[in-house]
Amino acid sequence: MRTMLSLDGIRASVDDLVSAAILADGWEEALVHFAMAAGARDAVLMRNEARKMVTAIVTPECARAVADFAAGRTPPNSRYQRIGTHYVGFRIDQDDYSAEELARDPFYQEFLRPNGVFWHANTVLAPGPDEYIELSLKRRVEHGPFQPAERAMLDSVLPELHAVARIAKGVLDAEARGMAGMLGRRGGAIVELDSWGRVLPGQSAGEVDPASPLRILRRRLVAGDRVSQLAVDRAVASAVSRPGRLGVAALTNIEGRRYLLQVHPVPGRARDVFASATALALLVERDRDPAALRPDLTWIRNAYGLTEREAHVAALLAEGLDIEAIAARLKIQPSTARSYLKDALQKTGATRQAELVALLAHV
Template sequence: MSAVDDALDLIYEAALLPQYWPGALARVNQVVGLDGAALFVASDEDVRWTATHSFADTVAAFIEEERWRGNARNTRALALKHAGFVTDQQVFTPEELDREPMFTEFLRPRGWGWASGTVIMMPTGEVLTFHFENYFHRGPVGHQSVRLLDELRPHLARSALLSCRLHLEKMQASLSGIEALGYPAAVLGRGGRVLAANSSFGSLGSVVVAKAHGGFALRNPKANGLVQQALEQVVQGHRSPRSIATPGTEEHPPFVFHVIPIRRSAHDLFFGSEAFLVGTPVGRPKAPPFEILNALFDLTPGEARVTRLLTSGLSPSEIAKASNVSVETIRVQIKSVLQKSGMHRQAELVGFLSGIDTFDSPSSLKR
């Protein structure tokens, strides 16, 4: 197998398993003769990234110092409207390279400073950048390297697009499974943008109102404020679910809306999902079936069974007796469920999944 074929295999493997992108980018580095590489996915609110081991510390500092804001490299590359890789020499004059802070204050002191990159617009509205960097002492990226990168560009773009679509389909499948059980649900990104929703969620016109740029709001101002606050906390790193009650209307019963953080993974490189929003109509059974537990928390069948029994009111010792296993085994399963759901106490988990008992209670409105 040639080096190019091996690189292509790794690129398409990364489409299915995004955590493999650093290895794929490193292999492309070897093929084209460069030293570091990164993949950026930028939206209006943030930038997600992955990079080769050699370049990762530099990229992490680039993001932490927010040097991506107003990055002249990307701005000028976009302005060229070139469907291929461009080098620093094509977007900066020699004089600009010697005075641009990105080079003089950031890259060159770290040993870098010559690059070739390409910018691709994603169907989600995000901007994807493949970036390959050379150590400064090795000089500018050569024509042969750019030619090889251009040959690989369609495959890089296709793989990234496939990753995005696969994750979107995965989220939509989860929403469809939740809808089959009668629960309206949506996947939310930063700023409360609705990235995907099932048809039940779309039918909540008397409870939920669509806003500009894919946003949403609950019609009840107090409940809406609590939901938006919960989403802001998710973005800030709070990983515990929240439950917010909202009154009913003539068309719909009261709901308890659950804001459930989506655990970070490499998939988020291509799909900036932050949380599920699931509406539980008041009056539903208190013990959710396995399908919804699996969709929300990725529980095993055994963990889901224990969770449902807990929600039904049984104690760990009663569950152990009914299941013919030790209490310690049940406690291990409960601990695993708490870790997967982001909760800390058994009572919190039971109360959250019951949902109904928080409606109109002062404690739920103050969370």
């Protein structure tokens, strides 16, 4: 039996979505609350091209079905052709299909129905010329279609839902800009990458040092030779994976100058949905004056969230001291220094001491 919708309940669940946008986390739980308040089983927050889903965050019960859809293991979604990309407000199935059309539509009958859902209430949260962000509610077969009165309730919270998309995009972009600003103090070019490791639009090869061993070609970071390209690809893949880890690749240009490519994961869920940078690629020259490359402790703490002691240990390690020498310098036990080092490795995403040294000192 279907639960009667409550506008207060819907508004409370939208508040959860706002919190997820602000915190850049908790999206799945917030979507579950919104789906329940709307009388649906599932909610899918997705970025679409004109006739294709690019990526999505989903409620747990539909995760496998959405993965099958994304992989092309289902009938094509007729909704992409029939409804288009720039509609206003929530649309329900009766707006675009007759009962006879639904009864013979392969997407509804061969994919949705076997997965226990059938009925939709969808809205576009952020339109765009090539891609757009859509929120889809999916109701169980036995609960029947969304009714016009229910659609009216959902439409009443559209301003707040549109704000969710703006807030999420703003928060994610601001965090990426802040991190880029801190990394930029080290010198070298910074390139923003999406969750597939592609260079985000609007960045040109001219933003990478012309003398460098790295270029941007068809939204890809391209090295000068095959071996170096494999190292670049591994570094990028490490940073954009979930959870992301620092990726590092050593490169040399045609003049023999040495460079280090660091690919830093940017924290925050839903970056792929809101087309915000998932990783920042930083290219620096390794043969510069070491004094110019040495970060101060404030920078290390702010960039990676280290404590003062963790930052001291990391900085001294980058200067070439071993654990015993670091412990003596800081007047602590070697075991305590190792504990600080372990925490610093975890917070920076480095897996080995050599990676941490490369991250902080570029040597």
